[in-house]
Amino acid sequence: MRPINAALVTAFLLALALPASAQTDEVYRIGILEPTHASMNRANLNSFLRGMREHGYVQGKNLVIDYRSAGGEPAQYRQLATEMVRAKPHVIVTRGSAAALAARDAGSVPVVMATSADPVAAGVVKSLRRPGGHVTGLTTQSAEVSSKRVRILKELAPQVTRIAAMLNMTNPTARREQREVESAAQAVGVQALFFDVRDADGLKRSLDAAVAEGADALLINSEAVAMANRDAIINFAWKHRLPAMYSAREYTEGGGLVSYGVNYRDLYHRAASYAAKILKGAKPGELPIERPTKFSLVINVRAATAQGHSIPSDLLLRTDELIR
Numbered sequence: 353m354r355p356i357n358a359a360l361v362t363a364f365l366l367a368l369a370l371p372a373s374a375q376t377d378e379v380y381r382i383g384i385l386e387p388t389h390a391s392m393n394r395a396n397l398n399s400f401l402r403g404m405r406e407h408g409y410v411q412g413k414n415l416v417i418d419y420r421s422a423g424g425e426p427a428q429y430r431q432l433a434t435e436m437v438r439a440k441p442h443v444i445v446t447r448g449s450a451a452a453l454a455a456r457d458a459g460s461v462p463v464v465m466a467t468s469a470d471p472v473a474a475g476v477v478k479s480l481r482r483p484g485g486h487v488t489g490l491t492t493q494s495a496e497v498s499s500k501r502v503r504i505l506k507e508l509a510p511q512v513t514r515i516a517a518m519l520n521m522t523n524p525t526a527r528r529e530q531r532e533v534e535s536a537a538q539a540v541g542v543q544a545l546f547f548d549v550r551d552a553d554g555l556k557r558s559l560d561a562a563v564a565e566g567a568d569a570l571l572i573n574s575e576a577v578a579m580a581n582r583d584a585i586i587n588f589a590w591k592h593r594l595p596a597m598y599s600a601r602e603y604t605e606g607g608g609l610v611s612y613g614v615n616y617r618d619l620y621h622r623a624a625s626y627a628a629k630i631l632k633g634a635k636p637g638e639l640p641i642e643r644p645t646k647f648s649l650v651i652n653v654r655a656a657t658a659q660g661h662s663i664p665s666d667l668l669l670r671t672d673e674l675i676r
Contacts, residue, residue, distance in 0.1 A: 380409060380631055383418045383441040383461075385432060385451045387576030390419050392602070399617040400445065400466070403624025409631070422451070424552060424580020429454035437461055443627045446489075448576055449474035449523070456487050462636045465489030466623040467574075467616065471641060473524040480641040488636040489626055491643055492574070492614045498529045499536035501597045501612050504649065505569060506540040507667050508610055508656070509595035514543045516562035517571040518555065518578060521548045533571065542569075552581055559588050570596035572603065574613070582606055593659055601650050604675055609655045615646035648672045 384400075386393055397419070401411055409415040418439055422428040426448075433454040436444060445464045446452045453476055455463045465471060468491050477483035480491065506512055517533050519526045530546055537544035545567055547558035555577055562570070570589055572578050578585060579602070586608045589596040598604065598611040622642060630636055652675045656663055663671075 377414075379414050379416060380443075381416045381418060381439065381441040382627060383420070383436040383439065383444040383455075385429065385436060385444060385446045385455055386419065386421050387424055387426070387448060387451070388580050389421045389423065392580075392582075395602070395605075396466070396616050396620040400620040400624050403621040404628065407624065407628035409628065422576060422580075424577050426450045426576050430458070433458035443630050445623055445627060448574075449476055450576065452476045452487060452489075456485065460486055462630045463487040463489070464623050464626040464630065464636070465491070465641070466620050467492045467614075469493070469523070469525040470528075473528075475524070477641065480643070482637070483639070483641055484637045486636050488639040488641055490619050490622055491641055492619070493644060497599075497613060497647065498532040498571075498573075499539075501571060501599070502533055502536035502542075502544075503540055504610065504612055504667070505571070505595060505597040506542060507664055508651070508661055509569060512542055512569040512595060514545060514565075514567045515569045515571050516545045516547060516558075516565075516567035517573075518547050518549045518558055518575075519573065520550055520575045520577065522550060523575065529573070549575065549577055551577055555581055555585070559585070563592055563594075568594065570594050572596060572598045574599045582608075590655075590658075595659060595661060601648060601673075604650045604652045604655075607655060608652060609659065609661070610649070610651045612649045613647060614644040615648050618646045619644065650675060 411417055420432045420436055429451050437459040441461055443462050443464055444455045445466055446455050447467050449468045449471055452463055452465045452468055471477045471491055477487050533544050545565055549555045549558050572585055582603055586606050596609050598608050599613040600616055601611050604611045649671050650673045651671050
């Protein structure tokens with residue numbers, strides 16, 4: 353009987369313990385198409401990479417990331433998606449419906465939406481349950497929480513009488529979001545002003561116009577233009593002492609007053625599980641699109657104090673995180 357080679361046994365046992373994807377020498381390439389540069393999106397990107405590691409895909413070993421940003425200019429998505437497809441990625445991960453549409457139309461590479469307000473209304477997929485084609489992922493349902501944002505902002509800043517909402521009216525969800533905001537504003541006794549924002553110049557003009565029209569608060573969503581210019585928006589709100597409600601934690605981390613919305617880090621982590629399934633052979637069109645399960649209310653205490661807002665005890669109890 354031949355002696356057992358302990359090293360071979362150890363190697364065999366380790367191989368069994370690793371995910372199937374980690375047992376090959378193949379290197380997988382994932383394209384990431386975003387509205388903002390990686391430096392502004394680091395927390396979400398780290399969540400995605402953590403999720404990929406949990407499935408056996410490690411950047412620098414068997415995973416290559418091709419990150420491309422439109423810099424807040426949605427018109428750039430199509431060119432970036434075309435260039436990305438030429439690099440032959442195994443999967444493309446996107447943020448927002450415009451990016452998902454561009455990636456879908458650039459070829460047949462599977463697309464995973466890390467976020468999309470309403471991919472059905474935007475024409476990205478046929479349905480959430482059976483998306484069909486080569487696109488799947490997650491939806492944020494952002495328009496459906498707009499009314500709650502208005503109510504929270506009024507609680508935190510009860511003196512508010514006119515809220516300026518920045519919307520991109522080319523987005524299929526904008527009209528529904530507008531109705532949500534109008535209804536909530538009426539319910540809490542404030543007037544809603546709406547501004548159509550489609551690019552950086554339009555954002556600046558709209559913010560100036562909001563102040564000129566007497567707005568005393570801002571409502572900012574997660575459109576590509578807003579996300580790419582979030583520092584400018586936050587600085588504007590500080591300069592004019594405008595309480596502002598944002599739709600993503602990234603704003604409050606950067607000095608914004610308050611945010612309420614889906615937990616984007618959780619969505620990116622979940623997006624990794626979709627990408628892993630596809631790399632292992634799943635068909636994207638057969639993977640149902642997930643609705644969000646985690647929503648976060650985040651308040652920046654420093655901003656609240658500086659702007660003279662005391663946080664009501666009831667609101668404090670419902671807050672998921674305080675940034676000091």
